[in-house]
Amino acid sequence: MKVIVIGSGLAGLTAAAYICREGYDVTIYEQFSEIGGVTATIHKDGYSWDIGPLLLEGLAPDEKLGLVLAELGISDKIRIIQEDRGQILPDFEIWRPKDYKGKYWRREYFKQLFPSESKGLDRYYRYYDQVMTLMAINTRLERAKGLEAIWLKLKIFPKFLKVKKYRDKSAADIMDSFFDEPKLKAVFMGILADFVVKPSEFPGLGVPLSNIETAFDKRIPKKIKGGKLPIYHYIQNGCEQLVNAFAEYIKDNGGKIHTNSLVEEILIENNKAIGIKLRNGEEKSADIIIASGGAHKIFFSLIGKENLPSEFVKSVENLVHMESVLMVHLGIDFDPTPHQRAALCYYYGTYDIEGAVDRCRSGDFHDGKQGFLIYIPSLHSPEMAPLGHQAITVYTIAPYVLSKGNWNSRREELADKLLIEAEKIIPGLRERSKTEIIMTPLDFKSRIFVEKHSFGGLAPIMNQQNPPHRTPIQGLWYIGAQSESGGGVAGVVAGTRNCILKMFKEL
Numbered sequence: 469m470k471v472i473v474i475g476s477g478l479a480g481l482t483a484a485a486y487i488c489r490e491g492y493d494v495t496i497y498e499q500f501s502e503i504g505g506v507t508a509t510i511h512k513d514g515y516s517w518d519i520g521p522l523l524l525e526g527l528a529p530d531e532k533l534g535l536v537l538a539e540l541g542i543s544d545k546i547r548i549i550q551e552d553r554g555q556i557l558p559d560f561e562i563w564r565p566k567d568y569k570g571k572y573w574r575r576e577y578f579k580q581l582f583p584s585e586s587k588g589l590d591r592y593y594r595y596y597d598q599v600m601t602l603m604a605i606n607t608r609l610e611r612a613k614g615l616e617a618i619w620l621k622l623k624i625f626p627k628f629l630k631v632k633k634y635r636d637k638s639a640a641d642i643m644d645s646f647f648d649e650p651k652l653k654a655v656f657m658g659i660l661a662d663f664v665v666k667p668s669e670f671p672g673l674g675v676p677l678s679n680i681e682t683a684f685d686k687r688i689p690k691k692i693k694g695g696k697l698p699i700y701h702y703i704q705n706g707c708e709q710l711v712n713a714f715a716e717y718i719k720d721n722g723g724k725i726h727t728n729s730l731v732e733e734i735l736i737e738n739n740k741a742i743g744i745k746l747r748n749g750e751e752k753s754a755d756i757i758i759a760s761g762g763a764h765k766i767f768f769s770l771i772g773k774e775n776l777p778s779e780f781v782k783s784v785e786n787l788v789h790m791e792s793v794l795m796v797h798l799g800i801d802f803d804p805t806p807h808q809r810a811a812l813c814y815y816y817g818t819y820d821i822e823g824a825v826d827r828c829r830s831g832d833f834h835d836g837k838q839g840f841l842i843y844i845p846s847l848h849s850p851e852m853a854p855l856g857h858q859a860i861t862v863y864t865i866a867p868y869v870l871s872k873g874n875w876n877s878r879r880e881e882l883a884d885k886l887l888i889e890a891e892k893i894i895p896g897l898r899e900r901s902k903t904e905i906i907m908t909p910l911d912f913k914s915r916i917f918v919e920k921h922s923f924g925g926l927a928p929i930m931n932q933q934n935p936p937h938r939t940p941i942q943g944l945w946y947i948g949a950q951s952e953s954g955g956g957v958a959g960v961v962a963g964t965r966n967c968i969l970k971m972f973k974e975l
């Protein structure tokens with residue numbers, strides 16, 4: 469059996485790894501000159517920066533991504549570093565205390581800041597614990613078999629009943645039911661600005677899941693009622709270590725990876741995928757095709773609406789995507805830690821998340837004033853910068869299409885404005901910068917060949933259905949960020965694994 473995989477991001481790499489593990493002939497075609505998609509690490513003048521993921525969920529040996537690495541026998545190819553991050557709002561800062569103050573220290577800290585919200589905070593954290601228990605059992609259920617699966621299903625049901633009443637509520641509804649203070653609501657909803665999704669659109673059950681306490685203090689014990697909390701890791705020396713581990717595995721098992729190979733068309737005969745056509749005109753036949761990448765490009769350009777059922781076309785047309793990012797990578801020759809104490813911190817410049825998302829969607833770029841993050845990978849991986857120097861990434865959510873001007877003509881100006889905001893945190897960034905790489909939404913677009921670049925794929929809005937792995941075309945499977953409702957690296961890798969195992973069952 470001959471399999472073609474389109475794309476060498478972590479979805480494509482995971483698919484190819486599982487396919488060659490079974491001894492099948494697999495070839496990846498990647499349009500860019502390097503592999504890895506948004507999990508690539510870029511290098512310049514002795515500095516290295518990741519262009520995508522930062523602090524990753526799922527990498528511990530007993531978590532989603534860690535289990536995949538163990539299954540493939542490549543866990544020892546990467547080194548992971550457990551960490552947490554800071555969160556700064558206009559009037560207060562949230563950094564883990566020097567001495568550990570227990571798993572609910574944030575709740576107590578917020579009570580000091582907002583005494584009138586004490587009862588609401590107690591209620592919110594009870595809700596948080598209920599959702600976390602439910603998720604912990606669900607995570608175990610995903611891999612359980614036989615009696616264990618039955619036992620876990622029985623266990624999960626009463627837990628679900630406890631939070632069922634929140635199922636159809638949005639994040640905004642949930643926050644309104646716990647708190648009055650907009651500043652406190654923004655603490656828990658700030659991350660939605662990163663997804664470019666409005667609190668009124670985001671599922672309320674997702675609020676605890678996007679504010680897991682271990683992300684703010686790595687000392688919080690993992691073990692909870694029902695299972696374990698997710699924890700967060702960096703990959704030492706950047707995400708490319710993960711990409712290389714997968715690529716090496718594929719090559720060692722007879723798989724092939726071709727870069728600079730844009731797939732322009734998926735060839736279809738009698739509603740069955742039979743091969744691909746590359747931009748250089750070459751045609752390659754295959755029994756199965758597994759495609760990653762943007763849904764619009766894959767289904768409308770590579771396949772064509774005329775080859776798909778109209779209902780399916782409509783569902784892809786109606787997908788709501790996140791917006792893009794403006795990213796500036798710098799190499800600096802001084803120690804930034806007096807200004808930012810850990811490798812990663814999110815800075816919010818507004819409490820109005822709903823309005824900020826609206827403005828971003830309408831093309832209004834905030835110049836960094838409404839928020840950004842600063843990531844200093846060389847703090848956890850000194851090899852990512854020359855001795856005594858640091859690699860820094862400053863980035864923020866940005867509209868894919870600007871309402872005024874365009875990204876080509878405003879590239880330098882908008883990067884400079886973002887750095888002016890970042891300099892309010894770390895002074896001297898521009899003056900002491902030794903090197904710089906700017907990545908606008910257009911750079912991301914060409915890097916991963918999408919119609920419209922959206923930072924994490926589809927927006928996690930209530931009732932949005934991602935295109936399924938099984939496509940209406942026989943022999944064609946769809947994987948990657950836009951086919952997983954969870955998105956993120958761990959979701960993409962675990963989802964791809966499940967898709968390939970399902971596919972094998974049907975062979």
Ligand SMILES: Cc1cc2nc3c(=O)[nH]c(=O)nc-3n(C[C@H](O)[C@H](O)[C@H](O)COP(=O)(O)OP(=O)(O)OC[C@H]3O[C@@H](n4cnc5c(N)ncnc54)[C@H](O)[C@@H]3O)c2cc1C
Pocket residue numbers: 474475476477478479480497498499500503504505506507519520521522523524525729730731732760761762765770793915916917923924925947948949950955956957958960
């Ligand atoms: C800035 C940023 C920050 C992020 N932060 C996090 C984070 O902190 N935590 C987290 O878990 N996730 C994060 N993510 C999301 C996560 O990185 C992605 O969801 C995941 O890596 C997507 O993997 P993928 O393989 O689906 O897509 P991609 O990595 O986009 O790979 C798709 C590949 O397919 C290739 N391709 C597409 N079409 C074609 C074609 N026709 N022919 C040939 N090749 C083609 C592209 O060139 C690309 O290499 C972040 C993403 C970004 C961009």
